[in-house]
Amino acid sequence: xxxxxxxxxxxxxxxxxxxxxxxxxxxxxxxxxxxxxxxxxxxxxxxxxxxxxxxxxxxxxxxxxxxxxxxxxxxxxxxxxxxxxxxxxxxxxxxxxxxxxxxxxxxxxxxxxxxxxxxxxxxxxxxxxxxxxxxxxxxxxxx
Numbered sequence: 001x002x003x004x005x006x007x008x009x010x011x012x013x014x015x016x017x018x019x020x021x022x023x024x025x026x027x028x029x030x031x032x033x034x035x036x037x038x039x040x041x042x043x044x045x046x047x048x049x050x051x052x053x054x055x056x057x058x059x060x061x062x063x064x065x066x067x068x069x070x071x072x073x074x075x076x077x078x079x080x081x082x083x084x085x086x087x088x089x090x091x092x093x094x095x096x097x098x099x100x101x102x103x104x105x106x107x108x109x110x111x112x113x114x115x116x117x118x119x120x121x122x123x124x125x126x127x128x129x130x131x132x133x134x135x136x137x138x139x140x141x142x143x
Contacts, residue, residue: 034078036130037138039071039087043125055134065123067103068092074130085110087127091118 042053043064056062061070074087091104104118108127118125 032078033075033084034130036074036076036132038131038134038136039074039089040128040131041069041125042128043067043069043123046122046124053128055131055136057134057136057139060139063094064125066094067118067120067123067125068094068100069125076130083111085127085130087130089127091125093120 037058039056039058040053041056041064042051044051045065052064054062054064056069056071058071058074061068063069068091070090070092072088072090074085076085077083087108088106089104089108090102092100093103095101103120109115110127110129113126
């Protein structure tokens with residue numbers, strides 16, 4: 001006969017879950033994400049050292065130097081929650097022979113700009129924030 005070792009931590013977790021279920025106390029709800037129409041990026045031109053901040057509407061493309069930046073979504077949380085601002089973005093480079101080459105597709109995180117920021121020989125781009133409005137006029141809708 002093989003004796004199974006006891007796991008006090010598992011037992012405590014199971015008892016806690018059972019007691020919460022029986023008491024009717026629910027676990028805390030996950031923070032709701034807010035979908036924003038505008039992503040705010042910063043970019044640096046490594047040659048001049050100039051940093052530029054620019055707004056981009058979700059689904060639109062803005063050119064920064066030789067890069068084209070297109071956010072697909074931009075999420076944030078309510079002010080009462082811990083900050084977590086993310087965007088799913090596509091970044092393309094216009095090459096010298098006028099071809100478009102995809103440099104980056106993925107998530108960017110405002111609280112970790114070094115994680116998944118676009119690193120290019122001349123330009124870097126990173127997410128600063130997401131917001132509901134911009135001073136930049138919204139793109140016009142086609143007929």
